Amino acid sequence: AQSVTQPDIHITVSEGASLELRCNYSYGATPYLFWYVQSPGQGLQLLLKYFSGDTLVQGIKGFEAEFKRSQSSFNLRKPSVHWSDAAEYFCAVGAGGASGTYKYIFGTGTRLKVLA
Amino acid sequence: EPEVTQTPSHQVTQMGQEVILRCVPISNHLYFYWYRQILGQKVEFLVSFYNNEISEKSEIFDDQFSVERPDGSNFTLKIRSTKLEDSAMYFCASSRSGIQPQHFGDGTRLSIL
Numbered sequence: 266a267q268s269v270t271q272p273d274i275h276i277t278v279s280e281g282a283s284l285e286l287r288c289n290y291s292y293g294a295t296p297y298l299f300w301y302v303q304s305p306g307q308g309l310q311l312l313l314k315y316f317s318g319d320t321l322v323q324g325i326k327g328f329e330a331e332f333k334r335s336q337s338s339f340n341l342r343k344p345s346v347h348w349s350d351a352a353e354y355f356c357a358v359g360a361g362g363a364s365g366t367y368k369y370i371f372g373t374g375t376r377l378k379v380l381a
Numbered sequence: 382e383p384e385v386t387q388t389p390s391h392q393v394t395q396m397g398q399e400v401i402l403r404c405v406p407i408s409n410h411l412y413f414y415w416y417r418q419i420l421g422q423k424v425e426f427l428v429s430f431y432n433n434e435i436s437e438k439s440e441i442f443d444d445q446f447s448v449e450r451p452d453g454s455n456f457t458l459k460i461r462s463t464k465l466e467d468s469a470m471y472f473c474a475s476s477r478s479g480i481q482p483q484h485f486g487d488g489t490r491l492s493i494l
Binding site: 366 | 412414416422423429430431432436437439472474476478479482483484486488
């Protein structure tokens with residue numbers, strides 16, 4: 266079955282510290298992978314995506330993620346966290362359907378708290 | 382940057398009433414989606430729509446739900462007879478092609494009393 270697991274429900278880091286958010290997926294074909302961020306009361310904003318090619322992908326706001334097929338993982342990283350990064354982060358896999366549509370299967374999210 | 386727009390931002394409705402949630406996707410996008418997020422839970426796929434027809438729907442999307450693209454700009458989700466368990470945040474999304482990343486609106490919070 267297709268699924269996405271984010272093992273960490275909450276993570277707290279100090280401002281300026283590095284960050285890694287974990288994501289594991291289960292998908293039979295080549296995965297299309299995404300990280301989205303959701304600030305309180307807001308919609309989902311795309312941070313980065315992986316379709317193919319270079320397994321280290323760069324995104325907005327200084328985020329990057331690495332696709333590791335052998336580990337079925339797509340972990341999100343940032344070298345130095347800013348207070349404004351406090352939000353909920355969702356990993357998703359795009360599952361192909363009819364007519365070329367792709368439904369997204371989301372993980373349960375990781376809520377990031379940043380200490381000043 | 383173009384955005385997906387959803388209205389209203391918050392809808393309060395009595396159980397059993399019909400509700401229509403409205404979305405204006407990005408203008409050159411061709412693929413449209415609805416998702417929902419029950420408070421404290423993950424975002425769940427409801428339905429995808431392309432070429433004026435449903436491409437895929439989840440088991441959540443039963444006969445009480447319908448979608449429509451009534452004109453060239455709007456994309457609506459209708460719940461015919463709302464239930465308490467329909468209370469959730471509903472997100473509309475669109476993409477230019479199936480494989481391109483989906484752009485999400487800010488959502489409509491639906492509260493069923």
